[in-house]
Amino acid sequence: MSLGATPADVNKLILGQAMKLALAGVLLGVAGAIGLTRFLSSVLFGVRPADPPTFVIMSIALAAIALLAAYVPARRAISIKPVVALREV
Numbered sequence: 001m002s003l004g005a006t007p008a009d010v011n012k013l014i015l016g017q018a019m020k021l022a023l024a025g026v027l028l029g030v031a032g033a034i035g036l037t038r039f040l041s042s043v044l045f046g047v048r049p050a051d052p053p054t055f056v057i058m059s060i061a062l063a064a065i066a067l068l069a070a071y072v073p074a075r076r077a078i079s080i081k082p083v084v085a086l087r088e089v
Helices: 007-043 052-079 082-088
Strands: none
Touching: 007 052
């Protein structure tokens, strides 16, 4: 913000970076879960290998939690005065 960014720019930057990481984690997690459920379905009886509603609901929940976890630091970054941030460096 001391270089001319608006609070909305800072918010978008922080949340955008956090959501990219969260999306990559969700995609890798879903791929790993699908691979493991195929293995576990042969061990456990009555378990379907892929349950789409469960994967969708949990992916949305994890993305929402990641967004909330990134929102708090983004709000703190916006509230810091640029002069104070420059003095601390």
